[in-house]
Amino acid sequence: DQQVKQNSPSLSVQEGRISILNCDYTNSMFDYFLWYKKYPAEGPTFLISISSIKDKNEDGRFTVFLNKSAKHLSLHIVPSQPGDSAVYFCAASARKLTFGQGTILTVHP
């Protein structure tokens, strides 16, 4: 039972354009959401988070949007850079973290 789903296994974007990564969840008890980025042969690194009491959080080129009624969150990267190419995981917290399956983002120069 996947409580956190990233339905797009991969996304390809041109450098300078916007990357939008999506995540859906089913558990209403989740109260905190996070995005992690993972390069090959490294552990995931924290990118940005959002509490369930907010609907938007910005940090530089990264913005996370939360739509609680739709149980949907998204990560926007603007502008996308080749160094952003990695696997992106969304995660949701209700005393423990539940991760999605990940989306491979490729940013072409």
Next chain:
Amino acid sequence: KAGVTQTPRYLIKTRGQQVTLSCSPISGHRSVSWYQQTPGQGLQFLFEYFSETQRNKGNFPGRFSGRQFSNSRSEMNVSTLELGDSALYLCASSLRQVEDTQYFGPGTRLTVL
């Protein structure tokens, strides 16, 4: 500040054997969580330890166990290995709670033959 370290980085075992993986958290971090990453499954939560006590547990069989020492270092043990246990095992540490930012180690790649 040193990051989370995991040893060994790579491990090859055969079915039926047991294995112990080690994780040293960031200095001052008291919460250590373990995850299993397999292709197509994302990261699946195994368990979390805080102050030497298991605080949360995921949906894994009893063959998977762990412990935490007084210096916050943690070990994970898998007994009676199965082929399906082949995965990347990641350890993450945070200050106090799972909701605090988790810092991940590079992982231990376990291959079961």
